[in-house]
Amino acid sequence: MTVRSSLRAGLSVGLIAILMVLIGITQLSGQLVRGWFGLPSATPGAWLILLLMAGWAGSRAYKQAKATSWGAALAAGAVPGAAAGLLLGALMWGIGSLLANGTDLRQWLAQLSPANVELLTLGLPPLASALVILAALTAAGAAGAALSFASERGQWGAAWAARRQGLGAKVTSVPAIEKFLARPNARQIVLIAGLALLLLLPLGVGQYWNYIIGTIGIYVILGLGLNIIVGMAGLLNLGYGAFFAIGAYTVAILTAPEPHNIGMSYWLALPIAVVVAAIAGILLGIPVLRMRGDYLAIVTLGFAEIIRILLRSDVMTGFTGGPRGIRSVGGPELLGIDLNNETFFTYFILVGIVLAAFVIYRLQNSRVGRAWMAIREDEDVAEAMGVNILTYKLLALAIGVGFAGFGGAIFASRNRFTGPEDFTLQVSINVLCLVIIGGMGSIPGVLMGALVLKGLPEILRQLDDYRMLAFGALLVVMMIVRPEGLWPSARQKNELRVAEEELTAGPGTEVVEA
Amino acid sequence: MSEGGHILKATRVTKQFGGLTAVKDVDFELPKGGICSIIGPNGAGKTTFFNCITGFYKPEAGALIFDGISLVECRPDQITTLGVARTFQNIRLFAGMTALENILVGEHARLRAGVAGAILSLPKAKAEEKRAWDRANDLLDFVGLGGKGDVLARNLPYGDQRRLEIGRALASNPKLLLLDEPTAGMNPRETEDLMLFIQRLRAEQGLTVLLIEHDMKVVMGISDRVTVLDYGIKIAEGTPLEIQSNPKVIEAYLGSNQEGAA
Numbered sequence: 083m084t085v086r087s088s089l090r091a092g093l094s095v096g097l098i099a100i101l102m103v104l105i106g107i108t109q110l111s112g113q114l115v116r117g118w119f120g121l122p123s124a125t126p127g128a129w130l131i132l133l134l135m136a137g138w139a140g141s142r143a144y145k146q147a148k149a150t151s152w153g154a155a156l157a158a159g160a161v162p163g164a165a166a167g168l169l170l171g172a173l174m175w176g177i178g179s180l181l182a183n184g185t186d187l188r189q190w191l192a193q194l195s196p197a198n199v200e201l202l203t204l205g206l207p208p209l210a211s212a213l214v215i216l217a218a219l220t221a222a223g224a225a226g227a228a229l230s231f232a233s234e235r236g237q238w239g240a241a242w243a244a245r246r247q248g249l250g251a252k253v254t255s256v257p258a259i260e261k262f263l264a265r266p267n268a269r270q271i272v273l274i275a276g277l278a279l280l281l282l283l284p285l286g287v288g289q290y291w292n293y294i295i296g297t298i299g300i301y302v303i304l305g306l307g308l309n310i311i312v313g314m315a316g317l318l319n320l321g322y323g324a325f326f327a328i329g330a331y332t333v334a335i336l337t338a339p340e341p342h343n344i345g346m347s348y349w350l351a352l353p354i355a356v357v358v359a360a361i362a363g364i365l366l367g368i369p370v371l372r373m374r375g376d377y378l379a380i381v382t383l384g385f386a387e388i389i390r391i392l393l394r395s396d397v398m399t400g401f402t403g404g405p406r407g408i409r410s411v412g413g414p415e416l417l418g419i420d421l422n423n424e425t426f427f428t429y430f431i432l433v434g435i436v437l438a439a440f441v442i443y444r445l446q447n448s449r450v451g452r453a454w455m456a457i458r459e460d461e462d463v464a465e466a467m468g469v470n471i472l473t474y475k476l477l478a479l480a481i482g483v484g485f486a487g488f489g490g491a492i493f494a495s496r497n498r499f500t501g502p503e504d505f506t507l508q509v510s511i512n513v514l515c516l517v518i519i520g521g522m523g524s525i526p527g528v529l530m531g532a533l534v535l536k537g538l539p540e541i542l543r544q545l546d547d548y549r550m551l552a553f554g555a556l557l558v559v560m561m562i563v564r565p566e567g568l569w570p571s572a573r574q575k576n577e578l579r580v581a582e583e584e585l586t587a588g589p590g591t592e593v594v595e596a
Numbered sequence: 597m598s599e600g601g602h603i604l605k606a607t608r609v610t611k612q613f614g615g616l617t618a619v620k621d622v623d624f625e626l627p628k629g630g631i632c633s634i635i636g637p638n639g640a641g642k643t644t645f646f647n648c649i650t651g652f653y654k655p656e657a658g659a660l661i662f663d664g665i666s667l668v669e670c671r672p673d674q675i676t677t678l679g680v681a682r683t684f685q686n687i688r689l690f691a692g693m694t695a696l697e698n699i700l701v702g703e704h705a706r707l708r709a710g711v712a713g714a715i716l717s718l719p720k721a722k723a724e725e726k727r728a729w730d731r732a733n734d735l736l737d738f739v740g741l742g743g744k745g746d747v748l749a750r751n752l753p754y755g756d757q758r759r760l761e762i763g764r765a766l767a768s769n770p771k772l773l774l775l776d777e778p779t780a781g782m783n784p785r786e787t788e789d790l791m792l793f794i795q796r797l798r799a800e801q802g803l804t805v806l807l808i809e810h811d812m813k814v815v816m817g818i819s820d821r822v823t824v825l826d827y828g829i830k831i832a833e834g835t836p837l838e839i840q841s842n843p844k845v846i847e848a849y850l851g852s853n854q855e856g857a858a
Contacts, residue, residue, distance in 0.1 A: 441715050448714030448725065449700075449707050452693075456701040459690035466650060468676035468705025468768055477711065 085161060088143030092165025092223070095139040099132050099170045103202065105538075106193030108132060112201055128201040129218070132170070136163045136219040137226030144227035155231040156224045163223015164216065171212035171219075174199075178208030267443065273526055274439055292424035294537065296496060299431035300489045301536045304513045305520065305528035306438045307485025312514065313523035314451060315478035316458025317371070318379040321386030323509035325483040327393065328362050329355040329490025330500040331402055337412030337495070341403055348414045352491045359487025360480040367479045371472060374461070386510055394502035407501025411494045427496045434492065438485055439525050445481075454478050512536070519560050521567020530568040603628040603772055603804050604649070609658035611644050611828075618644040619655070620828040626772070626806060631798055633807045633815045635839075636825035637848060642808045643685055645825065646774055650682050651675040663771065677705045681770035683761045685777045685808070689749040695760050696745035699732040702767030732767065739763035739793075755786045762793075772804045773797065779811050787811060791818050816840065824848065 102108050108128040115127025140159030147158035177199055180187060187194035203211035304326060311319045332355035336346040346354075370381045392398055394405050402408065413422030414430070421430075445451045453474045456464035465471050494500040512535060520531025560568075604626040611619040619641040626632055634642045647653040649660060651672035660667040667675055681702075690698050707728055713721030736745050739759040744752065749760060758778060765773055775794070779787045791814055797803045809815045815822060816836040824832040824839060826848040832839055839845055 444715045444717060445711065448721070449704060449709045449728075450711055450714050452697060452701050453704055455693055455697070456690050456704075459692055460688055462652070462672075463684070463688045463690070464701070465672040466652075466676060466682060467701050467764070468673045469701070470671070470673045481711070 087146060088139075088158065088162045089165050091139050091142060092162030093169060095135050095162060096166035096169030099135060099166055100173050102131070103170070103173065104191055104193060106198065109193060109198045109201060125201050125204065132202075133218065133222040136166050136222035137229070139163065139166060140223030140226030141230040143223070144230050149227070149231065152228070152231065155227045159227020160220050160224040163226070164220040166223070167216035167219030171215040174202055174215055175208045175212035178203050178211055182208060267447070270526060271443070274436070274529070277526070277529055289424050292428045296424065296428045296431050298532050298536045299428065299435055300493050300496075301513065301516060301532040302435050302529055303431070303438055303485055303489040303492075305516045305532055306435070306442055306525065307482040307489070308513050309482075309517050309523065309525075309528055310442060310445070310454070310485075311478050311482035312517055314446065314458065315454040315475060317475060317478065318375060319382045319479070319482075320379045320510055320514065321366075321382030321384070321389075322483070322486055322513050323505050323507065324382075324386035324389040325359045325363060325486035326490040326493070326509055327389055327500075327502075327505035329359045329487030330494035330504065331393065331408070331490075332358045332487070333491040334408040334411045334494045334500045335402065338408045338410050340409065341400060345412070348412050348495060351412070352488070355491035356484045356487040359490070360484040363479045363483030364476055367476045368472075371475045371479065383507070383510070386505075386507065390502055390505050390507075393505070403501075405502060407499060407504075408494075409499055411498050411500060413495045413498065422495070422498070424496075427492065431492060434488060435529075438488075441481075442525060450474070450477065519568060521570035524567060524569055524571035527567050527569040527571065534568065601628050602626060603663055604806075605659075605661045606645075606649075607659045607661075609645070609648055609655045609660060611641075611648055611653055611655045618828050619648065619825075621658070622825070622828075622830050624823060624830070626804060627820070629798060629802060629804055630820045631794060631805045631807070631818050632821045632823065633809050633819040634823045634825060635809060635812075635815055639827075640825040640848075641828040642825055643776060644828075646682065646776055646806075646808060649675075649774065650680060673705070676768055676770075679769070679771035680774065681765035681768045681772070682774040683758075683765050683776055683778060685780065687754075687757050687761055689757055689761055689764070691750035692748065694746050694748055695736060695741055695752065695756075696729075696732050698749050698760055698764050699735050699767045700728055702764035703728050703731065705768045735763045735767055738766070754781060758782065758786075758790070759793075766797075766801075770803065772806065774806050776808045777810060778807065779809065779814055787814060790814075794818055 099108075108131055109124065111131040112124030112126070112128035115121065115130060116124045121127070139162035143162045144155050144158045147154065149155040149158045177187065177194065181196055181199055187199075202215065204214065206214060304322065308319065308322050311317050311322075333348070333351045335342055336344050336351040336354065337348055339345070366382070366385055370378060370385075373381060393402050396404060398404060413420070414426070415421055453464065453469045456467060456469055457471060457474060461471060493504070497504075516531030516535040517528060518531075519534060520529070521527030564570075602625045604624070606622060606624040608621045608623060609619055610617065610621055622641075622645060624645075634645065636642050644653065648655045649662075649667065651667060651670050651674070655668060658668075662675070662678060662680060665678060667678075667680075670678070690701060693701070707724055709721035709724050712718070733742075733745060736742055739762055741752075741756055741760055741763065744756065749757065752760060758781075762773075762775070762778070778794075779790055782790065794805055794807075795818060798805060807815070807819070819836055822832075822834065822836055822839045823830060824842075824845050831844045831848060832842045834842070
């Protein structure tokens with residue numbers, strides 16, 4: 083049983099490792115590590131990430147096996163390491179052989195250049211390199227298990243644990259931190275902060291990566307906003323992209339020289355864009371929010387298409403630039419310094435994400451958030467509890483859509499351009515997908531969803547044509563494997579866990595109760 | 597108080613669904629602090645009448661005066677804010693929320709915190725939230741669910757769900773509590789407990805309670821007055837003893853159809 087599950091863990095680590103090699107994440111990690119530590123080659127960094135993964139799998143397997151001796155711990159850890167090594171080794175064997183035959187793999191996957199492949203094969207012949215990988219990952223798995231074993235059993239571990247405890251006690255003696263840690267969601271906040279920090283690190287990687295991180299970030303903001311509407315209040319909105327467009331166009335019209343030459347400061351145009359989007363949401367919401375479920379979805383979908391077609395039509399050319407869009411959208415500047423560059427925007431977007439997450443976190447655990455949840459659970463009953471349904475639905479829509487306006491404002495000025503084709507149905511669907519894939523109602527889930535849905539396709543530029551295929555496959559797999567999302571909210575996890583307990587303990591308690 | 601000690605006064609209330617008249621010309625008075633029951637065979641219009649009081653349905657004709665205010669023009673949430681709370685025939689908790697959250701939603705009408713207060717965690721909003729949690733925990737204790745605040749409503753046993761629903765209704769500090777078949781699906785012991793509980797509500801909180809109930813032991817055991825509906829028409833009204841011997845009632849229940857005797 084445990085061997086089976088650790089084998090399975092090893093195989094998934096192996097598959098992830100293969101994916102990482104194919105899309106160039108190992109190579110990226112290699113370059114990053116080389117840059118940070120001034121190493122002569124990218125090889126150590128590329129290996130590091132693989133070894134860490136194998137080590138993690140090994141440590142997990144050890145914990146599952148509950149091994150009590152060094153030998154057992156090492157063996158438990160070696161199993162997943164070997165499994166992962168076998169998969170990756172086989173792949174590298176294949177790739178190595180193909181390269182040796184002179185096949186240019188770059189025509190299928192741009193990351194598989196001979197130089198990149200060599201990072202892992204170390205210039206050895208194919209079979210030898212495969213064996214090295216197998217051995218290395220097996221060793222890493224065993225090492226991971228040994229580390230866990232030592233930290234739990236050994237004196238070193240005890241000393242470390244004691245130190246950690248002492249440190250923890252010292253930290254928590256600060257009342258503000260103590261109070262913070264006492265909160266039910268303290269862990270989530272720390273994680274978000276950690277992720278934000280992680281996102282700050284790649285700022286050394288240049289314009290291209292900044293652009294990608296920024297794009298992911300904008301989608302995180304959009305996802306957070308849609309999460310209020312769909313995840314919290316339960317209003318299925320398929321026209322979210324329309325408000326993204328409204329935000330983008332508001333900023334564009336107010337700051338660009340054409341077509342109106344208003345020349346407003348970006349810092350003024352930004353809040354206006356948010357407010358305009360929110361007002362548009364309320365105007366759409368008043369007639370539409372009386373509908374429920376499917377009807378609401380279809381009406382919002384139609385609204386988004388109307389907005390896009392209006393933007394593209396000749397009717398609006400004088401006002402919005404028509405199909406050509408609006409060029410030279412203004413960007414942020416501070417005290418005369420032009421901040422219109424990728425690095426600044428990346429920071430700006432990150433700040434926006436933190437702000438948005440904070441707002442949502444606070445709302446979630448308040449009277450307002452509870453009213454939204456009540457509406458999602460049962461509209462009639464919520465009304466019977468004194469919740470003014472229409473007001474609260476409008477509130478959810480206005481706030482959620484305000485985030486879309488904010489995202490749009492950043493998007494337009496970052497690109498210095500906005501046009502109708504930026505706002506196809508695809509945008510709305512993408513955002514909805516990332517909310518669902520990440521886990522409805524979960525803030526870190528949105529982060530994960532955006533990383534997967536916007537990050538992967540950006541990294542997989544060469545597979546661009548297959549993006550939709552990947553989306554579809556991912557959604558289907560997700561719904562089967564993790565119906566609650568990549569990083570579900572504690573509530574949903576709790577729900578599933580308790581439901582399982584009910585299943586196992588249910589009949590007995592039922593009898594007692596009856 | 598107003599209406600001569602009556603907290604709720606209905607005059608000639610009529611509700612129609614297409615050609616069907618579910619409630620017809622019903623006059624009804626509910627004395628303050630009373631425990632009254634509405635009984636009647638299935639489909640007699642009891643729940644429809646409840647839904648008219650709570651604003652879910654708008655009666656075609658007639659007046660509903662609660663504490664001096666007409667309910668006919670009010671939305672359900674406004675009626676709750678006025679002090680009418682209800683439970684549902686088939687339990688309708690917020691299944692995906694915890695017991696505590698269910699009660700907190702019940703408190704919604706009493707609370708004031710808005711978006712700004714919540715986001716900025718203003719002192720007023722914070723203090724209110726703290727009080728709301730304390731009150732919710734007290735209510736959980738009161739309905740016998742102390743310590744189960746973190747359990748999702750859907751995972752509570754049936755009897756607890758019934759009690760939680762009453763707790764949630766109480767959270768809005770109602771003056772009038774409407775219970776739609778509160779003992780449905782309960783065993784005799786639970787039913788007994790609930791009867792004591794309802795009497796306690798009146799004694800300790802001065803609540804007026806209106807019940808729809810099929811269990812005649814409950815109806816006859818705790819009601820001050822009983823109203824009988826049949827095909828949407830009030831056919832009898834009086835003390836439990838009067839009702840028990842009323843030939844019209846006996847006919848409605850045991851009439852030619854042999855329908856729904858409890």
